[in-house]
Amino acid sequence: MANDREVLREIWDGKLPICFQLHQEEIMEIQQPDPFYVMVPRLSYFPLVTDKMKRHFLRYISQESADNEMWLDYNGQPLKWHYPIGFLYDLFCGNDPQLPWTLTVHFTKFPENILLRCPNKDIVEAHYMSTVKEADVLKHRGQVMSTMQKKDHNQLWLGLQNDKFDQFWAINRRLMESHGDNEGFKHIPIRMYSDDGICCQRLISPKNNDGSRKIIQQLLSELYPDKPEVKLRTHGILIPLDTPLQWLSEHMSYPDNFLHICMC
């Protein structure tokens, strides 16, 4: 049950200040473009918030590269757009927060072997919906998503896109319900990322072997027995080790119903 509305609200209101700067080599005008500052929601994705910025920077680049796809990088590392923004920030700047987060905008030399292409927003929506369905399969064997109507899916996506808390959580709540008679989900949809960005996704059940709620501590000892001192970060905060997994999954999942946790 996602009842801790306070928590949900706090998580939802999370925004990051980002400063976009055009890559120096791509500036074709005499005038230097001003850096573009914008507050973006932590839970959103980059392709959804970059329209205005892109328009701003289009004037300063050469005509041929205007049709190319834009990509972002931080400190020379291309940013994967299918990760939520907040998660990317935690991944790259979790230890030493930089505010505002300065990103470089590129229009040329798209790194084909690192990034996926994102021509329009429908791709983002498709990716998001597939992630939600994956999570639902893990949690409820896919029953909730399959019983939902198309308009509920649209509402879910629109709520996320337009930053509407109530609209989003009206539908998401059903996804956070327990599966069947059990208390909690069948499995916990969770992704663990190490420092160098390698993802690990395991089948984790919220219950211990003895039927009690699992807490993080137990998860860690289960997954990484050889790293006792590891800390988990998500949404920009460190998670206390005695947090139950079920509660964590209900409240601290990203909108795509996955827990993205960075290990530091």
Next chain:
Amino acid sequence: MEGGDWKNNIISQLQSRNKRETIAFQDIITFQSRLFDNVSTLKNENLQLTLLNERIRYSNTESVLSSGGGVTNERIQALEQKILSQQEELTSMHRRRGESAQQIINLNARAHDLEKNLQAKDIIISENTALIASLRAEIQMYETNMAELQGLNQVLRDEHQALQIAFAAIEDKLRKSQDENRSLVERLIKYKAKDADKMNEENEHFLKSSNPTAFFINTFGRVSFGKKSDKVRKELEEAAREGGSRSSGGSGGSTDDKIMDSLPYYATSLPTKVALRFDAHDGEVNAVKWSPTDRLVATGGADRKVKLWDVSKPGLIENKGTLVGSNAGVMSVDFDATGVYIVGASNDFASRVWTVGDQRLRHTLTGHSGKVMAAKFLGEPTKVITGSHDRTLKIWDLRSRMCTETKFAGSSCNDLVTSDGAGSTIISGHFDKRIRFWDIRTEMSANHIMLQGKVTSLDLSRDSNYLLACVRDDTIQLIDLRMNTIVRSFSHESFKVGCDWSRAAFGPVGRLLAVGAADGAAYVWNTHSGRLEAVLKDHTSAVTAVSWHPQSGLLASVDRGKRAVIWGDL
């Protein structure tokens, strides 16, 4: 709702995070984005204003005013544009007005022309109506004329028919009388033959009784003497005299003529006293002729008339009629052998033929180019020959009323005569002192005789052997035609020819001749002896023409003073 520190921890962490990340930067960034937008809009505005400014400044470089302030320039420009457009309108209006004025002038001219045309047409119409009226009147007149003419024609036709009938009746009578005559002559011959036989018997008887040689002589020669022969001779004389006073209208008078011709000593009574004296014409009387039948004398004068006078009543002259039609004086008149027609030669270059009975003009013979001096019938009353001052003689055929022949004489003809009944020889006397003889079939004169002076008149004797020529040298020449020589010449110291056309005439037998003189007397000579027989003086002016009556011995003479005188016993 699970409690636990972990939850509070999380919540506090989230709150601090939010405070740190979000709230701190939210305002700044929104402010920045607002400024950003402002800057971009201001930049756009600036750009547009610059463009506008450029445009205004560019348009302002043409106008005089170059004050700053784009707003005033705009107003001025607008005003200027208005002025320009108004000026253009004005010029176009002026042009239109000029064109309208031109149009008006053209239309005026056209209207004027149309009016003139209309007037002309009106005049033509009125003229035409007048013409139509006049033509209609003419038509009317012609119709009435035609009706009249048709009436006249009808009348003439009726007359003609009546005349035809009369003519047929007369022809019948003629035939009958001819038959009678023939039968009478036959009877006479029979009687004569009987008498001759009787005479022969007597002679035979006488001779037998007296002298046988004289009997032989008498059987060869027909000398008639003795009592019976005297009786016969007296009878013959009576018969001859009677025959003379009978009208010799071409009906069997041949025997009488023969008898008369064979008695050259037929006593012609010499006219000595005036029988009648009368005024014939209003001017000169130029010609006089007796009619061969009844006691009619015709006179032609300078008053253009030919007058007929009847002397049958003793002591009284009666004007039988006047033949008109001549346009100038009549120079000579001639009756035809029957006395039915009379031809008058006139100074109007033409001769005219009238019928004596009804005094109607029958023919007008025009063609001469000079005065016609003489006109004579040529044998039968269908041929006329005329001689004129245009030096030609013309022969006319009265049936076709055309001149059938023209003879060029070379000199003006004063008189002409025709010899014998058929008229095969023509003798003409000319101005050039010649007498020319013509054969009717040739063009040239066959012969000519030269005289001493102009020939004023000619006359032929009854036996066509002697020709009498009155010559202007105051002589009368007698010419023998068989020998073509002058036989005798008559003259007298007091005889002067009166005028160029003074006419002389043989007596009815040929023994006497008479001529008029300039002193108003008529001189009569004996042709055989040449002795002047008588001088008949009664006229007061020159005698122009004389004429003997063919039977009775009456002499008619006319003078230049309108007077005509008949001499003799009536």
